[in-house]
Amino acid sequence: MTPETTTERQATAASTAPAIELKGISKAFGPVQANKDISIRVMPGTIHGIIGENGAGKSTLMSILYGFYKADKGEIWINGSRTEIPDSQAAIAAGIGMVFQHFKLVENFTVLENIILGAEDGRLLKPSLAKARRTLVELANDYGLNVDPDALIQDIGVGMQQRVEILKALYRQADILILDEPTGVLTPAEADQLFRILGRLKSEGKTIILITHKLREIMETTDTVSVMRRGEMTATVKTSETSPAELAELMVGRKVLLRVDKTPAQTGEVVLDIKGLTVIDDKGVERLRGVDLQVCAGEILGIAGVAGNGQSELLEVLGGYQGGTGEVRLNGELLDLTGHLSDGQSRRNHGIAHVPEDRQREGLIMEYQAWENTAFGYHHDPAYRAGLLMNNTAIRDDTTGKMERFDVRPPNPKLAAKNFSGGNQQKIVLAREIERNPDLLLIGQPTRGVDIGAIEFIHQQIVALRDQGKAILLVSVELEEILALSDRIAVMFDGRVMGERLPQDTDEKELGLLMAGITDTDAPHSVAEVEANLAKAASAEKRT
Amino acid sequence: MDVMPKWAEVVLVPLISLLLAAIISALVILAIGEDPVAAVKLMVTGALGSTYGWGYTLYYATNFMFTGLAVSIAFHARLFNIGGEGQAMLGGLGVALACLYIPWPHWSLALIGAAFMAGLFGAVWAAIPAWLQAKRGSHIVITTIMFNFIAAALLNYVLVNMLRPKGSMDPATARFPDATNLPTLHDLLAPLGIAFSKAAPANVSLLVAVAACFALWVLIWRTRLGYEIRAYGHSESAARYAGISPVKITMIAMIISGALAGMMATNNVMGEAERLVLNSTEGAGFIGIAVALMGRSHPLGVFIAAILFGFLYQGGAELALWTSIPRELIVVIQALVILFTGALDNMVRIPLEKVFLALRRRKTRGAG
Missing domain, CATH: 1.10.3470 (ABC transporter involved in vitamin B12 uptake, BtuC)
Structure with a gap:
């Protein structure tokens, strides 16, 4: 990168040409049209939101802008001049920086080493590192991006890691920053911190594109917002002139109920009783540290927490595929946590159904057809069997019924799971688990990667099961979802339950503090304090 | 959606792979100064031309x-x-x-x-x-x-x-x-x-x-x-x-x-x-x-x-x-077959998928 190009870029940025202009971008993957004739103008020094459901084509569009894919048609204009972006090197040269949803950092490198990775000036590291250290100080002063340059990535919290990603882009002299779902892994406090940084970057003249599916973030941070639906750009509006309801409608194409309709819970007896549950994983790290929880019949217990604080292990132990110690009772009966009865089959026989957090890795066999997935985990059911063989006809008929009742589209039992959209995949799992009529439903991230239209339906199904008097243990990293669905909320941090709240007596702020491990809600606490706590948790809880 | 119909997946892809392996094998036989057509004839009659040949093949x-x-x-x-x-x-x-x-x-x-x-x-x-x-x-x-x-x-x-x-x-x-x-x-x-x-x-x-x-x-x-x-x-x-x-x-x-x-x-x-x-x-x-x-x-x-x-x-x-074709060459032919049908599968599959895609596009355009 030569000094000339930098000054040139600043000169053009000062004029009124859009920082980014896409003209008629189209991209097809096989028969799927991911982007259809998309045009967009992003003015310099603004925050532009791109919102849309999963599979609407947001990520494809940004991948084209960042040089991962080549558009079939269309032009990219950067700062008023037409630019070809065949690869990410070209994107960086054009002043575009990208912060991915999943960070691309080397865990056992320091912050500084990660920042220069791929941008070393010569064969020797020392001069590059020294230069990076100087630049880092400047950047920290300019934008309030403070990080310890010598800390190892594995020792710092997720929020801090994200900051390193932003610094990486700025170090490469990015004027345009693209952030892909940046708050997915952050606590509310960390998210606020991020948005303050973005505001500062904007005031320094940087252009920011924020990709998200969270309406609230769009409303709070962006200047303009573009809505994508099924590969098309349906609208671009000024944020101040729109509302969440309007955006949701633009995303889905019809009116959407943004809150969950439910009556107060009619709770019955205790169904699930957990006492002192402890899990030590294969590497000897303590994932759960003496968890006590109870879930009653006719109640949804929501577990809030930042991903990786023991919620996954809790579901796995209850689902029967992770060993643990302590006492877990279902309807008063002690469950085997380590022995030969500790597997998914025996849990199902006990009346526990489980919608796992990751449907693609656990809940479904992606290569299996829908009907084969309908039997998954229940393939020993006598109704599904004909002697030694599987009763494929019976399973297919059952699947047809389930697909109809759960509005799975397309309703084709012979389509492989991987060919359904995220929402329809989730409906297949839900239909399988809910129609077993379980006493206890474990459900993890019920609407992750699910489109808004399907979210509404899935929430209704969960509430309907509760109203039948079943116990439901809900794990979600989406606080809004926890608040909307739960009858009672438990917050987990660092393998412990930090506290329980009733949704009507609490708010995102209080839960956010609990998620960061701060129980004393009256004491004043700085962002630094929260961060220190999170970093501590991250170093202990880091999953490989 | 699956791009190719099942018959193409199961029959056409391996058939084209085999054909490619055969062409390269023919070139190799040509390169050592033998006649590939005669070699193929000899292989076919030797393996399938008599019940004796069939007996060994089976x-x-x-x-x-x-x-x-x-x-x-x-x-x-x-x-x-x-x-x-x-x-x-x-x-x-x-x-x-x-x-x-x-x-x-x-x-x-x-x-x-x-x-x-x-x-x-x-x-x-x-x-x-x-x-x-x-x-x-x-x-x-x-x-x-x-x-x-x-x-x-x-x-x-x-x-x-x-x-x-x-x-x-x-x-x-x-x-x-x-x-x-x-x-x-x-x-x-x-x-x-x-x-x-x-x-x-x-x-x-x-x-x-x-x-x-x-x-x-x-x-x-x-x-x-x-x-x-x-x-x-x-x-x-x-x-x-x-x-x-x-x-x-x-x-x-x-x-x-x-x-x-x-x-x-x-x-x-x-x-x-x-x-x-x-x-x-x-x-x-x-x-x-x-x-x-x-x-x-x-x-x-x-x-x-x-x-x-x-x-x-x-x-x-x-x-x-x-013939004077050495036995080792048979190993080469077998290796080519394995290479094309097993390892280089995508080399045939991906262009073929594009062909089918183009055909389908034309068909839908014609219908619509």
């Missing part, structure tokens, strides 16, 4: 069906069993013990008994690496390869020191009793009035192999066990979620795999040699990998691929016999 194909099925079932559980060779050797030992030490009244009973022993020996030989993988995490590719060498050494020891008849210079067992000799295709087809070559070694174990193809198809695609094996092969994490035990599946898949590889011995040891010699398997265990790859681990595919490889083996032997 004999080899029988071996490859067993080992190909063995590799396939392990593939479905995402286990790479490279130990078919060793398991087949041990199967030979099982056959030899059954034939030599039990006085069978009739060949049919002898076949059942020998097949059982062959399967048992092969299964045990596969179960050890399987157990090491399931319980200790030792990689099955490494352990099964090593078990091939151990099997060869073990067989060497047993043949030289234990089973060799007194005074014999040959490291082989005594000839099996006549009652255990299997009927050849000549014996089987004669009552039907079909004249089949007397000299060819193809025998009744071909029918066993075909039955094994069918049985394995039922197992993989129709039973709960097959469902669990495939599920585990696709996703171990999902299998754990569903309560499918990784240890159980690894053990069962490898035991079935080893038993199938071992049962190959009913063909080469019992049906052809009628005694156990050193290196009786002649690399059929390794060809099984190629057969499984080409047959996409589907029993019908394995059946077809095994016959193709049988043809290549027999045709190649004829080439070496009648």
Whole structure:
């Protein structure tokens, strides 16, 4: 990168040409049209939101802008001049920086080493590192991006890691920053911190594109917002002139109920009783540290927490595929946590159904057809069997019924799971688990990667099961979802339950503090304090 | 959506791959100064032009069906069993013990008994690496390869020191009793009035192999066990979620795999040699990998691929016999077939998908 190009870029940025202009971008993957004739103008020094459901084509569009894919048609204009972006090197040269949803950092490198990775000036590291250290100080002063340059990535919290990603882009002299779902892994406090940084970057003249599916973030941070639906750009509006309801409608194409309709819970007896549950994983790290929880019949217990604080292990132990110690009772009966009865089959026989957090890795066999997935985990059911063989006809008929009742589209039992959209995949799992009529439903991230239209339906199904008097243990990293669905909320941090709240007596702020491990809600606490706590948790809880 | 219709996926892709392999093979034959057209003619007449040729082609194909099925079932559980060779050797030992030490009244009973022993020996030989993988995490590719060498050494020891008849210079067992000799295709087809070559070694174990193809198809695609094996092969994490035990599946898949590889011995040891010699398997265990790859681990595919490889083996032997094309070139041709049908699959598949996509676009445009 030569000094000339930098000054040139600043000169053009000062004029009124859009920082980014896409003209008629189209991209097809096989028969799927991911982007259809998309045009967009992003003015310099603004925050532009791109919102849309999963599979609407947001990520494809940004991948084209960042040089991962080549558009079939269309032009990219950067700062008023037409630019070809065949690869990410070209994107960086054009002043575009990208912060991915999943960070691309080397865990056992320091912050500084990660920042220069791929941008070393010569064969020797020392001069590059020294230069990076100087630049880092400047950047920290300019934008309030403070990080310890010598800390190892594995020792710092997720929020801090994200900051390193932003610094990486700025170090490469990015004027345009693209952030892909940046708050997915952050606590509310960390998210606020991020948005303050973005505001500062904007005031320094940087252009920011924020990709998200969270309406609230769009409303709070962006200047303009573009809505994508099924590969098309349906609208671009000024944020101040729109509302969440309007955006949701633009995303889905019809009116959407943004809150969950439910009556107060009619709770019955205790169904699930957990006492002192402890899990030590294969590497000897303590994932759960003496968890006590109870879930009653006719109640949804929501577990809030930042991903990786023991919620996954809790579901796995209850689902029967992770060993643990302590006492877990279902309807008063002690469950085997380590022995030969500790597997998914025996849990199902006990009346526990489980919608796992990751449907693609656990809940479904992606290569299996829908009907084969309908039997998954229940393939020993006598109704599904004909002697030694599987009763494929019976399973297919059952699947047809389930697909109809759960509005799975397309309703084709012979389509492989991987060919359904995220929402329809989730409906297949839900239909399988809910129609077993379980006493206890474990459900993890019920609407992750699910489109808004399907979210509404899935929430209704969960509430309907509760109203039948079943116990439901809900794990979600989406606080809004926890608040909307739960009858009672438990917050987990660092393998412990930090506290329980009733949704009507609490708010995102209080839960956010609990998620960061701060129980004393009256004491004043700085962002630094929260961060220190999170970093501590991250170093202990880091999953490989 | 799947881009290609199923028939293109199953038939067209391997056919084009084969054609490419054939073209390159022709160029290689041309390069060493021989006539590729004459070579192909010789291969076809040698392997398929007479019942003698067919007899050898089918004999080899029988071996490859067993080992190909063995590799396939392990593939479905995402286990790479490279130990078919060793398991087949041990199967030979099982056959030899059954034939030599039990006085069978009739060949049919002898076949059942020998097949059982062959399967048992092969299964045990596969179960050890399987157990090491399931319980200790030792990689099955490494352990099964090593078990091939151990099997060869073990067989060497047993043949030289234990089973060799007194005074014999040959490291082989005594000839099996006549009652255990299997009927050849000549014996089987004669009552039907079909004249089949007397000299060819193809025998009744071909029918066993075909039955094994069918049985394995039922197992993989129709039973709960097959469902669990495939599920585990696709996703171990999902299998754990569903309560499918990784240890159980690894053990069962490898035991079935080893038993199938071992049962190959009913063909080469019992049906052809009628005694156990050193290196009786002649690399059929390794060809099984190629057969499984080409047959996409589907029993019908394995059946077809095994016959193709049988043809290549027999045709190649004829080439070496009648022309100055060296036998090594046959290995080159086989390698090309494996390379194109197995490893370079996407080279054919992706352009073909584009063709089908373009066709479909044109069709929808025409309709709309």
